[in-house]
Amino acid sequence: MCNKTITKPQHTSIRNQDRGSRGWNSPTFKINLSVVRPIFCTGLRTVISGNLYSVYMDHLYKLARSLRSARTIQLPEGNEAAARYLMSFVFGNQHRSVADLLGNSNFDVNYAFGRVERILLQIAANVGSAECLSVLLKHGSDPNYQDISGCTALHLAARNGKRRCVQKLLEYKADPTIRNNEGLSTMHWLAVNGRAEILIDLLSHVTDLELEDYQGQTPLHVASKNGHKKTVQVLLERGADVNKVTHAGYTALHFACRHGQRDIIPPLLEYGAHHLPNKEGGTPMTLCLSGGYGAVLQSLLNHFPRLYNTLVPASTKLLRQHYDAVMSCFRHLYVTNKLTILNSLAEFSANSGFQLLSVSSDYDIQVANFKSAVEILTVLYEGGDAAVFQPLEILWKSLEEWMVFLEDEIKENNSGESDQNAVENVASDSRNVLAVTHDRICAIIEGFYLCMQCLNETKTSTPARFKEFIQHRRYVINYLIEKDSQIIFKHFSFLLNCADIMAHFLNVIKGRSFNERHDWFYENLHSKRVKEAEQRIRMNTRLSNPIMVRRDHVFEDSCDAMEKESPDSLKFYISVLFKDEEGMGAGVLREWFDVLSNEICNPEYALFTQSDDGCTFQPNSNSAINPDHLNYFCFAGRILGLALYHKQLVNVYFTRSFYKHILGIPVDYTDVASIDPEYAKNLQWILDNDISELGLDLTFTVETDVFGSMQEIELKPGGSDILVNEENKAEYVQLVTELRMTRAIQPQIDAFRQGFNAFIPQSLIQIFTEEELELLLSGLSEIDSDDWRSHTKYSGGYTEDSEVIKWFWQCVQGMSNGGKIMLLQFSTGCSRVPHRGFSQLHTVGGKANFVITYLPYRDDDELPTASTCINMLKIPDYPSYECLDQKLKIAIRCGSQGYAKT
Structure with a gap:
């Protein structure tokens, strides 16, 4: 005691x-x-x-x-302290203690406290402490009190499914029609969470089932949107209006279709739901299509068969924006309605094609309808009954007739005047048939190819019927392309799959501007990716498992990591972390490509040798000294292909001949100069001079050193018996060039291209020249300070006129190109500038300007820092030019690579 x-x-x-x-x-x-x-x-x-x-x-x-x-028997003085003391008992539903404490207390049970200003009654309702709630009600707690969000205790109990609390509150005359700040009533909360049993209790206290929130949504709308079938049935049985519309014109059927609630459709249709458009013109069917809900769409079509008549037209309008969703719906319908779907698509395609050829029709609408319908048709068709394409045969016949007509028209326009005058005459006369129809004709040709390719037994070759069509009508097609070569990019992407036809038009394509081809390249490279759902799964997987590399073993670690990943997964998302470093994101990815591409040419791996100019690299013909050399070449190709796919730059330049190898362009003797300038001069001398009387005694053979042993290699079969003379010297030079530049490194080239083409199709990359490929891969090494400055933005208080900013550009102007490269590397993670200059700097969300932002100047040790993911350089407010210049040089010299906490 x-x-x-x-x-x-x-x-x-x-x-x-x-x-x-x-x-x-x-x-x-x-x-x-x-x-x-x-x-x-x-x-x-x-x-x-x-x-x-x-x-x-x-x-x-x-x-x-x-x-x-084991507690005090008196409440603390003051409502705030008493409320917080009671709250713990309410949470534990210790109703006897609550009753005892309230019995001899002056505490105001309607005292509101906390961030949302709730009373104890609301807390009890929220956690389901029914006995405490009853005690509080007996002591005069207000059942209709609303907190700062407008919620009552009844709202909270309904939201969390606390049935006993709801019943007790209703006994004490809680008003179920009160709405919170969003307009949600107790019925809305029950509908949101599917509390059908509690809803039944509540309906005996409510007469208005159409109570709306501030968007005009009733409990039936909310339950349909969230997929609570039993709740929907309860509301419908009690008389809820199935066709009531919200302020935006949505019915319950709209909500069910928009959110793919398959189980909700039958009861709504059973109670007479109508298929109506909302205020934006969207119908339940179009909402299913844009969401990719094939099963829901099937239920609608079964109930409203007439919708089959509008299915295809509605789909073609949505295809471009919701490609994966629309195709998912059609694949679902295709399983049980194969012929119906294919026939509908073919008939609509044919009708759209004829309307497209009608000069009076709207071109944009009809070309979109035609191309979309043909695309869906050709993607779905899996072989079998070719009769589904029969409706289109009349269109193809009409196309042939148009081509004959246009040929006659062209020849007539060309008679008696130059080709240039004819083209100018056609272009100036908007009423001329050629001027009006050429774009429409080309769209039909594209559809013709897609359908013929579907019926082609050998999918890897050009369909014979289409190839014959092109050959017969090449005169017209050439004319149309000369008149407007842009139509290749608009309608002739099929050329990328037809090597034999592409050969006829490649020069025309290369004649277009680099920027046009660049945009066409990426448009086709990134088109029709896998379904959005699959993409999200892969992205989430990569986000949780970034590639982890050690900076001093970046080549080996990256090679091991890349072998474990499929090209498809790397196309969608790639993330890199340097071990023991803090940075992550787009800037780190840029630096990884920059560092790794440079490491690929490390002499230790014997993969590449330096060319005579000392700046470019060529595959090492003796790379076999490394037993894994072909695997490494494949890895190197994958890195460059992946960089090009994701619009990243690499820190390496190759010889012109190697770029030609990547593009599939034959090398010539001038390319030899990059590895042996003197020998290239000798070849040039042979071509420039008559060798008939010189007695060189050259044959179609060469001697080469293979690991210290001289071997004679024939340039062609029987080459040792064939003398080089004036007639065949050009062939000799070409064969020698191919031996030195191609045959000697053919396995290395093939391995590299295998890795490269895993990301970049050969048919696409061939539209560039070797110089353009270098620009795409490595960007600009010379940094234009004026271009940099003109595409820079400022934040944090800095402006272009700030003293520190003027000093900064003064520092940049005084740097060598090497110093500017280090500064760029420090600020963005990359040492190169895109081929279009600083306007094309890329971040995670796309392209962005370079940014300089303010930092306070605290002490003399303060250095500039950078957020490479957003191309942001952070410069303290230095007191002088000399201080800024010194600190900036220290930062870029010591921190151009690597990441740490700032």
């Missing part, structure tokens, strides 16, 4: 003291219970007055109760 002793005050002081601030519980008024207890027990109550005895017994009673209940 713990004794508490303090001297008892005199009676006079007790009478005179302020009982409001002092009392039996105060530190100056405590009783030694071990002394007083025996006195009371012997009945000597006259020791203290009767009033004091009563106070003492009350104190003793409270003390005993407190000890038995």
